[in-house]
Amino acid sequence: MSGNGGGGTSAAADKRPNELLASWFVRSGWSKGELARQVNRRARQVGANHISTDTSRVRRWLDGENPREPIPRILSELFSERFGCVVSVEDLGLRATRPSPSATGVDLPWTGPQTVALLSEFSRSDLMLARRGFLGSSLALSAGPSLIEPLQRWLVPSPPSPQRESEPSAGRRPGRLSRPELELLETTTVMFRKWDAQCGGGLRRKAVVGQLHEVTDLLQEPQPEDTTRRLFKVAAELAQLAGWMSYDVGLQPTAQKYFVLALHAAKEAGDKPLGSYVLSSMSRQMIHLGRPEDALELIHLAQYGSRDCASPRTQAMLYAMEARAYANMGQPGKCKRAVRLAEDTFAEADDWDEPDPDWIRFFSEAELYAENSHSFRDLAYVAGRSPTYAALAEPLMDKAVQLFAADQEHQRSYALNLIGMATVHLLQREPEQSTHYAARAIEAARKVRSERLNTRIRKTIDTAVRDYGDLAEVVSLSEKLATDLPEAAEAV
Numbered sequence: 378m379s380g381n382g383g384g385g386t387s388a389a390a391d392k393r394p395n396e397l398l399a400s401w402f403v404r405s406g407w408s409k410g411e412l413a414r415q416v417n418r419r420a421r422q423v424g425a426n427h428i429s430t431d432t433s434r435v436r437r438w439l440d441g442e443n444p445r446e447p448i449p450r451i452l453s454e455l456f457s458e459r460f461g462c463v464v465s466v467e468d469l470g471l472r473a474t475r476p477s478p479s480a481t482g483v484d485l486p487w488t489g490p491q492t493v494a495l496l497s498e499f500s501r502s503d504l505m506l507a508r509r510g511f512l513g514s515s516l517a518l519s520a521g522p523s524l525i526e527p528l529q530r531w532l533v534p535s536p537p538s539p540q541r542e543s544e545p546s547a548g549r550r551p552g553r554l555s556r557p558e559l560e561l562l563e564t565t566t567v568m569f570r571k572w573d574a575q576c577g578g579g580l581r582r583k584a585v586v587g588q589l590h591e592v593t594d595l596l597q598e599p600q601p602e603d604t605t606r607r608l609f610k611v612a613a614e615l616a617q618l619a620g621w622m623s624y625d626v627g628l629q630p631t632a633q634k635y636f637v638l639a640l641h642a643a644k645e646a647g648d649k650p651l652g653s654y655v656l657s658s659m660s661r662q663m664i665h666l667g668r669p670e671d672a673l674e675l676i677h678l679a680q681y682g683s684r685d686c687a688s689p690r691t692q693a694m695l696y697a698m699e700a701r702a703y704a705n706m707g708q709p710g711k712c713k714r715a716v717r718l719a720e721d722t723f724a725e726a727d728d729w730d731e732p733d734p735d736w737i738r739f740f741s742e743a744e745l746y747a748e749n750s751h752s753f754r755d756l757a758y759v760a761g762r763s764p765t766y767a768a769l770a771e772p773l774m775d776k777a778v779q780l781f782a783a784d785q786e787h788q789r790s791y792a793l794n795l796i797g798m799a800t801v802h803l804l805q806r807e808p809e810q811s812t813h814y815a816a817r818a819i820e821a822a823r824k825v826r827s828e829r830l831n832t833r834i835r836k837t838i839d840t841a842v843r844d845y846g847d848l849a850e851v852v853s854l855s856e857k858l859a860t861d862l863p864e865a866a867e868a869v
Contacts, residue, residue: 393441397470398452402439405459409435412455419451422627443472450517454629458832462667463520483519483637484527487535489609492641496612497593499634500619503586518630520663525674528637528659531644531652532682554595559607562592566614567735573618574739574787577825578625585622589615606646613642614736617655624662625789627828632662650687653679654736657698665829669705676702690733693723694740697748704755709766712756716749739787743780747794750774754797757804767804774798778814789830792821796833803837808845812854815841819861831862 402412409432420428425447438444444452449471456464466472485495565588572581592612600608620635636659643652656679663672676699683691700715723745726733750773757766774797781791795818802811815837822830838858845851 395439395441395470397468399439401456401460401464401469405456407459408432415455416448416451419455420447425451450630453518454627457518457629457666458627460667463518465517483524483633485637485641487530487533487641487644489605489645492609492638492645493593493596493612496616496638496642497590497597499638500586500590500593503619503631504583504590518633518666520666520668520671524671525678528640528656528675528678531640531656531678535644553598554600554604554608559604562588562611563607566611566618569615569618570735570739571786573622573625574789575785575825577789577827577830578622580826582619582622582626585615585619589619609642609646610648610651613639613646613648613651613655616642617651617658617736620655621658624658624665625827625829627832629662629666633659636662649683650691651734651736653683653687653691653695656682657695660698660702664701664705667705669702673699673702673706688729688731688733688737689722689725690729690740691737693719693726693745694737694748696722697740697745697752700752701748701755704752705759707756707759709756709760712752716752719745719749739790741780741784743777743784743787744790746773746780747777747790747797750777750794750801751797754801754804757801762804764805767801770801771798771805774801788821789825789827792818792825792827792830793833795821796830796837799837800840803840803844808841808848809850811837811841812848812850815854816857819857823861834858834862 405412407415413430413432413435416430417428420426420430428448428451430448434444443449449466449469452469452471453464453466456469485491569581569585569588573585589612592608592615596605596608596612616635616639620632620639623629623632623635636655639655640652640659643649643655656675660672660675660679663669663675676695680692680695680699683695687695696715696719700712700719703709703712703715723740723742750770753766753770753773757763757770760766774794777794778791778798781787781794784791795814799811799814799818802808802814815834818830818834822834835858838854841851842855
């Protein structure tokens with residue numbers, strides 16, 4: 378059989394129409410040809426070049442044929458993105474290949490050696506399969522109690538590890554890592570983070586994963602206790618960044634797995650604020666996937682776990698994410714309270730006695746304005762496109778755009794806030810102003826590789842076309858999108 382991603386295992390006589398898949402398909406508004414094109418494009422993005430789906434194959438899926446992996450996972454991701462919520466393989470009426478415990482899930486052992494082994498295994502698989510296959514085919518997104526409950530063990534103190542020693546034991550070769558080499562690893566992580574902010578997740582993801590794999594090799598050698606802790610911290614930061622870049626290019630299950638492993642590494646490093654930052658990244662992903670209740674649980678877990686050690690800047694970031702969660706849950710009172718707490722706590726950041734770690738440096742005044750404006754914008758959507766909440770978002774979003782315009786390091790954030798401003802003007806029924814900001818967002822997006830950014834631009838312009846399709850400015854904007862952003866950024 379040709380490599381077309383079909384070929385279910387059930388006999389034809391046993392097939393029944395897949396009513397669940399048909400329901401999601403009809404509500405998506407896609408044609409069979411469009412769904413086939415989406416599947417083929419996503420398959421190419423993740424290296425599954427043998428996939429070649431057509432309309433007849435889609436019809437057979439709707440008639441009850443169960444496709445082989447990675448098609449079920451691709452369909453799950455496509456419908457999840459279309460509807461803004463987690464649409465599992467089972468929700469689509471499809472059967473998934475049972476994944477291995479080491480490759481999926483979040484309920485992992487909270488011990489140093491297992492964390493190192495899982496980081497090594499997963500980063501190696503990512504480097505190998507991202508080129509030749511589909512890493513996501515062996516992964517499943519977790520949500521609800523299956524996500525939250527295992528992560529609560531982050532709060533449980535770890536017993537001292539007998540393998541952590543101030544000096545290598547007799548008969549074991551001491552670690553070869555010198556202090557300058559360790560410092561170089563730490564500064565390299567800072568450099569990767571800058572690259573991500575400037576260029577998006579699509580350009581340096583493999584390099585970050587490769588560096589993470591190298592660090593896991595070092596963690597498997599006997600090292601002094603202080604060196605081991607610093608290496609776990611580097612591993613946590615790299616795993617978080619690999620997860621963030623995966624999230625940015627649309628590899629959601631891969632991103633979640635990296636975030637979980639980053640949290641484990643942060644616990645081994647004894648760095649609670651870093652762990653809270655990882656949880657905030659997971660919270661942002663859950664908001665993106667339409668799971669604000671899960672996002673709120675993750676933020677509360679982060680706040681509780683770092684309540685006695687996080688800097689004001691980190692606490693302000695967590696309050697801002699709490700506001701985003703409440704906004705998406707349609708709770709304006711709690712959202713506004715969290716916005717005020719974010720502003721008040723951020724005002725104390727300059728008085729903090731200790732320097733902030735590099736990973737929270739992104740949370741600037743511009744980012745504070747951006748997050749709080751997006752909370753009000755999200756409230757406007759939940760409240761039925763309320764112009765009142767959009768009016769609260771506009772001045773904050775405008776300040777964010779102005780500040781990011783002068784910041785050459787955070788170009789993706791600049792573009793995201795430009796398109797955010799475009800959505801605010803659409804909510805205020807001001808399509809001409811919206812097209813102005815959307816056109817600027819397209820120009821900024823051409824300089825980065827971020828599927829998340831490109832998707833937001835496309836959705837915003839689709840809305841403008843739907844509501845104001847006969848306006849000359851909207852027609853021109855739609856043509857500009859087709860010319861300047863013809864393809865989604867590829868995951869690498």
